[in-house]
Amino acid sequence: MSDKQNTIEMLKKAGLRLTKQRIFIGDLLFGSKHKHVSAESLHNRIEKLGKKMALATVYNCLHHFHKAGLLKKVNAVNDVIIFDTNLCYHHHFLNVETGELTDIDESNVSIAELPSLPEGFETESMELTIRVKPQT
């Protein structure tokens, strides 16, 4: 099954309409490796590949994918929203100089104790961010 077919299946399953733009972006994102993208960075990549697409479309698409559960939102430093194709619970190194995120292999972290949640709340997600900077 080609990548394109995979993406189409994925979008269908998620109940999203099959548009050229979504299929194109889906192909870029849902390959073998997990990726971190911002709307801006993804748009740049698309333009470099010679495709024309409105930046607003990229924003729309990322938000739709997120709502459909195909992407995870990650907090980043430089007030840029980062989307992560790795949906499972995991943690990040954040390079504070560049804003670059790197996955931390899940097996390398364990949180031994957790506090009890406030009354009437449930956990949506949990993320450990280790901010790193070049050694001085």
Added chain:
Amino acid sequence: MSDKQNTIEMLKKAGLRLTKQRIFIGDLLFGSKHKHVSAESLHNRIEKLGKKMALATVYNCLHHFHKAGLLKKVNAVNDVIIFDTNLCYHHHFLNVETGELTDIDESNVSIAELPSLPEGFETESMELTIRVKPQT
């Protein structure tokens, strides 16, 4: 020693000039309880107290306090920078509906294992964010 005197001592020690605005903001922030503020929220509070101060001044002041080590920056959801008067290493609950942060008592969390850092990097800080939402 009055609060005002405390603030003045604090600013002096930090090598910051003593301006009316900084002393006023210092008095608001460095009381008994730890606080989380954004420039916007702090500015609102100041206006409600009947003081006039440019929003840019609040931004400047928060950044200066941060550079001087009097405040910690915290990543938040709604692309709003939050400053925290609690300087020591600690974690947060984040209410995803309201953006409200609550400190997690340090003794309630322990991170058992940590991954090794990328080559040539050192840790700047580390934060666990537990995103919570009202129970459905």
Added chain:
DNA sequence: GGATACTTTAAAATCATTCTAAATAGATTG
């Protein structure tokens, strides 16, 4: 194929934040 509802798009609008340049006010020195 045609009606309908959802998408894409370019451009304008918005929101948090930063910058600019002029006016003001601490700090320092004589």
Added chain:
DNA sequence: CAATCTATTTAGAATGATTTTAAAGTATCC
């Protein structure tokens, strides 16, 4: 304490990321 120097405040303009708008385009269903 006055003169000077330099940092800070301020209003308003500028920026940068994101969202909205309204019109044109396109997927889906019958």
